[in-house]
Amino acid sequence: MAANPMSQFDVYRIGPEIKVGAFDISFTNASLFMILSTVSILLIFNFGSKKNSILPNKIQLLAELSYTFVSKMISDTAGSKAKPYFAFIFSLFMFVLFCNMFGMIPYTFTVTSHIIVTFVLAAFIFIGVTVIGFIKHGFGYLKLFVPSGVPAVLLPLIVVIEIISYLSRPISLSVRLFANMMAGHTMMKVFGGFVISLGIVGGWLPLSFSVALTGLEILVAFLQAYVFAILTCIYLNDALNLHH
């Protein structure tokens, strides 16, 4: 198991098999790390919001900096109309960030390296944004597919492309996160394997590469969470402020 770079993504049951009808909803290592991530988020932000001192302590500062960071990100990309969706985007960003970061600890499981998890998040965002768009603008939301200032000859082509790009949003959003996570972790596992197989003589090169990769992966873990959240904001911006 340890030698296979892909085996780190294996999902296995922890405890008994739980079945609801035909569906298997057993508690797995993925569930464990989802719970770990959410619990640590809740703990950090709970302690960060408990006391309100004028000079914040470290955990309060962390919570407030995250709050202002996400709120600034939303107001910059989606404007003031996106304020009601702040809690969702904040949760989304924190959830993805913590799942990514938990994955950076050796012997852990990366929840976001599974396409089904990222796809469910992306599909929820896609459906939610589409529903918000139709609620705000009615059928006028379809104008999103008809950019202004395009020659009439090109219009059929542009509309088709716009529709395809719109429909591919959940796929690109989910695959981006999943592929980044999976590729990074696979890479690290592969280089780790090289360290073992080349031994004490030749193992130093892949080891140093592995160290560098760890730094890169931590950056990617943050960056992908940020990209996921900011793309959500951009999609939300399309739905809230129809510019086309």
Added chain:
Amino acid sequence: MVKKIYFQSIFFSFFFIKEAFAAESGGMPQLNPEFWVSQIFWLILTFGIMYLVLSKLILPKISNNLESRKSQVLENIEAAEKQREDSDAKLKEYDEIISKSKLEANSIFNQAREKALKNIVAKREVLDKQIDNEIAEAEKEIDALRKNAPNKINKIAIETSSELLQKLIGAEVNNSSISAIVDDLSKRNGDKYYGN
């Protein structure tokens, strides 16, 4: 360059799996739908609970904290501004008091000087008057003396001349005849002696 190595090694890793671990589950565990439902279920459960707790309990508190801190800081700044203004006003007041008291001191000094000058003038006048009086009295006395002087001189002349005559002649001479001569002489020469 790094990217190239990155993707090559990913490719290599897939190749590796195919070659060496074909006997194991094979391919990506992500594409094995065995636990998809479980993952979706737990994702919705954990994310949903986290979203609810964050949005209902924690985020409002944080925004409240930030807001209250902001308002408190603003309040403090306002209070500081107010105190600064107060101190400025007090400083101005103080300056005014100082300049006013300086003026007052000046005027008091001037008054005192004037008073002193007036006093001096008055005293000088009084003294002048006194001196004038004294001078006038002295002049009067001198005048009186001057007036009396010819008589006395006449008298002296009469007496001296009568005594002289007595010694020269040896007989008493009638005073009245002598005085008549002296009077006559003095009347003739009076102007010469006294300059009247």
